[in-house]
Amino acid sequence: MPIxxxxxxxxxxxxxELLIxxxxxxxxxxxxxxxxxxxxxRISAPSIGGSGSSFSGGGGCGSSGFS
Ligand SMILES: [Zn+2]
Known part of the structure; x- marks a missing residue:
């Protein structure tokens, strides 16, 4: 039931208020x-996390040094 x-x-x-x-x-x-x-x-607005999630992922692949 909605509150x-x-x-x-x-x-x-x-x-x-709990509405029946x-x-x-x-x-x-x-x-x-x-x-x-x-x-x-009252309109209880949940926290909206925006539309642009910033990923800060640097490419860490390919740094293995085979010799
Ligand atoms: Zn009152």
Whole structure:
């Protein structure tokens, strides 16, 4: 079941809410701090590691000296 972060616009409380149904409107979410229904869902963005991973691999092959 999805857990969403909510922020209350009334008191500023940030809390996690476990939604039984994903179709539950934000207006149904009750703030545990003040009891108001003014919470908005926060988009929790996971750390995106960019698109350019920098490999610093030098070619170390071919340095074996056979004689
Ligand atoms: Zn509140």
């Amino acid at each position: 969403f972060d909510y922020e209350c616009k009334n008191c500023g409380k940030v809390y996690e 149904s994903s179709s539950t409107p934000d207006s149904e979410i009750e703030c545990p701090e003040c009891g108001q229904h003014q919470s908005v869902r």
